[in-house]
Amino acid sequence: MHLINVLNDFDIRAGDIEIWLEAYDAFWKNAQIFKFDGATIVYDLDTIKDLDAPAMVHDYEYQLLRNKGFIIYLRGKLKADANYGKNMRKVGITWLTAWSRVSLLVLSTPIWLLILISKGKVFKQNKFKYYSENHPNQ
Numbered sequence: 001m002h003l004i005n006v007l008n009d010f011d012i013r014a015g016d017i018e019i020w021l022e023a024y025d026a027f028w029k030n031a032q033i034f035k036f037d038g039a040t041i042v043y044d045l046d047t048i049k050d051l052d053a054p055a056m057v058h059d060y061e062y063q064l065l066r067n068k069g070f071i072i073y074l075r076g077k078l079k080a081d082a083n084y085g086k087n088m089r090k091v092g093i094t095w096l097t098a099w100s101r102v103s104l105l106v107l108s109t110p111i112w113l114l115i116l117i118s119k120g121k122v123f124k125q126n127k128f129k130y131y132s133e134n135h136p137n138q
Helices: 002-009 014-029 053-064 070-090 095-107 109-119 129-134
Strands: none
Touching: 002 014, 014 053, 053 070, 070 095, 070 109, 095 109
16 A cells, blocks of 8 residues: 555554554545545645645544544544644654644634534534444444
8 A cells, every 4th residue: 555655654653554544544435525625724735645644634533523522522632633743743844834733723722612613513423434333432
């Protein structure tokens, strides 16, 4: 698989590759439900041939939180934001770029949560059937 080879080239550990592959598979198999568009607002960090891989994993982690309670969602969002920064660093994005984006995500959390709550999206069922079918205990 090309994606695995590229991730190995970035020295991403074998245990960490699974989430990257799950994210790729989920967006690929559910393209009609959720179109992955790279990092929202900013589109300049293609890391793997027209794919912003850290943003893909970040969006996937957000999607996994869709059917969780508010506190779990909030904790998970902040963890996903931190993972986003770590993943950007793993693929060679500069420290300043990675952590400035994470800082902005964290600072925008209260506004983002208000928007999601007003739209009723925080507690809705997860859109990704792929993940729930393959991880029935979660």
